[in-house]
Amino acid sequence: MPPLKPAAHKFAEAYIAPNAALWEKDGAVPRDAFVEAANAGLKGILVPSEHGGCGLGFVDALGVLEALAGADAAFAFALWVHNNVANAVARNGTNWHRETYLDDMLSGRRIGAFCLTEPEAGSDAAAISTLAERRDDGWVLNGTKAWVTNGASADVLLVFAQTNPGAGVLGIATFIVPADRPGTHREAAYDLPGAAAFGLSDIIFDDCKLTDDDLLLPPGEGFKAAMIGINQARTFVGALCCGMLGASLDIALKYAGSRRAFGKSVLNFQGVQWPLADVATDLEAARHLTRHAAELLDQGKPAIIPAAHAKKFASRAAFDGVSSCMQAMGAEGLRDKYPLSRHLVAAKMTHFLDGTTEIQNLVIARALMARHGIKPE
Numbered sequence: 001m002p003p004l005k006p007a008a009h010k011f012a013e014a015y016i017a018p019n020a021a022l023w024e025k026d027g028a029v030p031r032d033a034f035v036e037a038a039n040a041g042l043k044g045i046l047v048p049s050e051h052g053g054c055g056l057g058f059v060d061a062l063g064v065l066e067a068l069a070g071a072d073a074a075f076a077f078a079l080w081v082h083n084n085v086a087n088a089v090a091r092n093g094t095n096w097h098r099e100t101y102l103d104d105m106l107s108g109r110r111i112g113a114f115c116l117t118e119p120e121a122g123s124d125a126a127a128i129s130t131l132a133e134r135r136d137d138g139w140v141l142n143g144t145k146a147w148v149t150n151g152a153s154a155d156v157l158l159v160f161a162q163t164n165p166g167a168g169v170l171g172i173a174t175f176i177v178p179a180d181r182p183g184t185h186r187e188a189a190y191d192l193p194g195a196a197a198f199g200l201s202d203i204i205f206d207d208c209k210l211t212d213d214d215l216l217l218p219p220g221e222g223f224k225a226a227m228i229g230i231n232q233a234r235t236f237v238g239a240l241c242c243g244m245l246g247a248s249l250d251i252a253l254k255y256a257g258s259r260r261a262f263g264k265s266v267l268n269f270q271g272v273q274w275p276l277a278d279v280a281t282d283l284e285a286a287r288h289l290t291r292h293a294a295e296l297l298d299q300g301k302p303a304i305i306p307a308a309h310a311k312k313f314a315s316r317a318a319f320d321g322v323s324s325c326m327q328a329m330g331a332e333g334l335r336d337k338y339p340l341s342r343h344l345v346a347a348k349m350t351h352f353l354d355g356t357t358e359i360q361n362l363v364i365a366r367a368l369m370a371r372h373g374i375k376p377e
């Protein structure tokens with residue numbers, strides 16, 4: 001298998017970049033794109049090698065995601081979510097789960113999606129109301145999941161559901177639900193200009209019957225796994241932002257360096273140089289914050305606060321920085337032959353992915369208060 005970061009760069013340049021604008025116009029990403037990614041070696045990025053994956057650590061995975069996001073952050077995130085579902089199956093599933101789902105997921109023939117967020121339970125994941133009721137012969141699932149990445153095309157749904165409303169987080173379990181299971185309904189993809197490749201949609205469960213084999217993590221373990229995963233996800237959102245910001249800066253520098261006005265290169269004007277210099281500083285800082293969180297994850301250490309810092313700073317830097325890069329290119333930066341307009345939309349979306357910026361501030365503020373012995377009221 002080739003080194004994964006170079007393979008990601010090659011795939012991004014040869015496949016994602018030429019197709020991303022078309023995917024946006026079509027309002028969807030073809031299912032074959034996941035197969036093409038797997039054929040390029042981008043399968044099971046975090047999945048242990050003994051289960052057929054690449055077995056990368058978190059630090060090494062940052063470079064892969066950054067390379068993909070430079071071409072199209074929406075598809076990079078969609079592919080990442082798919083890979084993370086496969087990783088959950090590999091690490092938390094039984095042999096039956098792995099034999100049933102893993103090979104098809106690693107090859108891209110079946111696409112995965114996380115179903116955690118609900119219309120009335122976004123940032124407060126503990127408040128999910130999708131209910132899995134125990135029956136003698138298994139479970140019955142009812143509820144609605146919202147903002148499901150890959151929801152428009154997913155085949156394998158990782159569903160977080162409450163099994164005992166009186167138990168709070170201790171009642172939350174995780175189920176693997178085939179998307180074609182009776183009682184599972186896929187809503188139309190959200191109409192989000194600039195973000196079609198996320199494949200976002202609602203998934204509705206209406207008396208969907210599950211067996212005990214469909215249970216991935218029992219009550220009490222499901223929420224715990226979701227919270228462990230959220231810190232990883234926030235770190236990877238930081239990498240996503242760095243990918244968009246780095247690519248936008250490179251494009252702006254190349255364009256401004258070749259564009260001439262008033263007898264010299266546009267890049268020679270201080271009004272263009274300095275904003276791009278600020279972008280470069282923010283990119284450097286975002287990369288360091290993101291790498292620090294990933295290093296802690298690789299060491300098995302708590303990364304709640306570093307991941308919050310990384311996501312908060314990188315998402316702000318990406319939105320402001322991509323805008324600055326577009327400004328350096330003038331109206332040319334709006335054209336769909338460049339990814340900057342898509343990056344700007346995706347950069348704004350990173351303010352909401354895996355916990356809003358306000359949630360990151362809450363996490364950070366509570367840690368500051370605890371450090372000084374102040375209890376929240």
